[in-house]
Amino acid sequence: MTKRLLSVGLALALAIAVAACGSSSSSSGSGSSSSPLVGAGSTLVAPLMSKWQADYESKSEETVTYGAIGSGGGIDQITSRSVDFGASDAPLTPEQFEEAEGVVQIPWALSGTVPAYNVSGAPKNLKLSGDVLAEIYLGKITQWDDPAIAKLNPGASLPSTKITPVYRSDGSGDTYAFTNYLSTVSPEFKSTVGVSTTVKFPTGVGAEKNDGVAAAISQTDGAIGYVGLAYAISNELSMPLVENSAGNFPEPGVESVEAAAGAVSKIGPNNEISLANLPASAKDAYPISTYTYVIVPLESEKAEALRKFITYAISPAAQEFGPDLDFAPLPKQVVAADKKAIAKIGS
């Protein structure tokens, strides 16, 4: 009796397994119109993406699913073509481009990376410059009452607390944006640390993801770290004001990020845009602004659906969800470049 039950159970399990295999292969084989677009990558763009998904589905009746697994993961997944599109805050390196074979990257959202600090006894909105940030992360400025910090904050009372720099220990678009900025302002930072999604900081504490960095900052008196703009604002972290090339200290936010994007018209051959080196004429520009990119294969079964979705994402209707979530709308010249790039998909 038990034996018979067992064999019935086995047969049932087998039947289910076969059916599951069959259905999954048939769904991937059938046309692109019914199956949803699948994307993965950047956690920065995830809140904006969830608005886009809902709105796009109601307008076009096509679904998009998105896994916020981190920029690095997004690059991996699109390289192996396990998803239909990847999203990354850092533009692909030349090696990654080569490895991913036949992809195009399109800047589709605009935000920033901001420092955040926790120093008891220090004033709110402490002013810092790029040089000071670089020296903190190089381990050269080690106390909050350092003369270089005092000079930027005349009259402020600064405690002698030890500075604990916090960085991302996992691969992160925020690390890319932050080191890209510090390397632009400090030749020494560029030569000793450099720019990447993971770098070797000579000092400090590493933490995982935005939440880990935020927790490390909040638990350590004297800590300073960097997180995504939207994350910092929604979690009400205290952010220092960072000096831009005009010598001003703009408040980090949508307006100052938009000002930075508006001041840069140079778009790289692979649509990469660096906002680290701003002209002095950009008075209100936030100095650590960054684009985030979608990465799509030039040729795929879903080329048409991808074209449609990305065209939607860069349209004013989609971009206007941004400001509430601390994303700035894309400037005109970027939208124009994006449209050219979108035209290449599937053609």
Add this chain to the structure above:
Amino acid sequence: MEAGALSNPVLRARRNRIDRIGDPLLRGLSGLAAALAVAVIAGIAYEVVRLAWPAIAHFGIGFITTNDWNPVTERFGAAPFIYGTVVTSAIALIFAAPLSVAISIYLTELAPARVRRPVATLVDMLAAIPSVILGLWGILVLGPFMHDTIEPALKSAFGFLPIFGGDPSAFSYLTAALILTIMTTPIITSVTREVFETVPGELKEGSYALGATRWEMVRQVVLPYSRAGIVGATILGLGRAIGEAIAVAQVIGGATGINVSLFHTGSTMAAQIAAQFQGAPGALQKPSLAYLGVILLVFAVIVNIVARLIVQRGKLKDFQVTPTEAEAL
């Protein structure tokens, strides 16, 4: 019923037929399962080595002793992570092994019967806490406590030792080691408890009959009889400690250098792989992380072999000597 069924020749024939199918079927299925396990291990080892090959070819064996991890200059080495793995696992076991033995002695020999089961269940449930949750607790509760209380105290008492020098930090080798202690304790406890329960009652009663106190009985009968089991349990815990990635990555601070101070940030092989593998840029970072994985695999194999050797030797010695000793007494 059974005998009646077999006396019927038709049913017996059927029974024989089932037996003829059953035995080979059993052999086939179980053999297949065993082969599958071997194939999975071999496949994983092959794949990790294949992934690591560019780094193995580029850095060679010197990778193991290189004390650097710089994705920008593409100079990678395993030394900081091997050091971190060894230090955190060793400290975790130094705390967890005696603690687990003590818990097991209490649960098997001392605790009143109605306390045993709830306490044993709670200790087992420690193992069920997801490591991410334990890591979060490490960041929010244990880390600050280490930074504010434990580390300053250790520093003022033993600051002359380099391992307790340096500034206290919430993220440190020591914090990670304590998280690993919490993770390994339930594993070691549940195995040692089972081992203690196998100590024959006659031996214990004999010991009491000879006038041994409870402590003397534990020391002279339970512990020697269970030595091999305790070592085996500890090695099982070591395996867990070496391999734990997520919780360690959350609290160890991800520094990529060797630091003598236990208060300093560091990293382990598993934590480094977990933190950086996804989307590692460049031609060498991902292979180097896979190379760390190869070293980790070798570590695991060595730990397993050592455990087997110790348990086998212990078995021969203890299980024979102790009963005869007891008899001699």
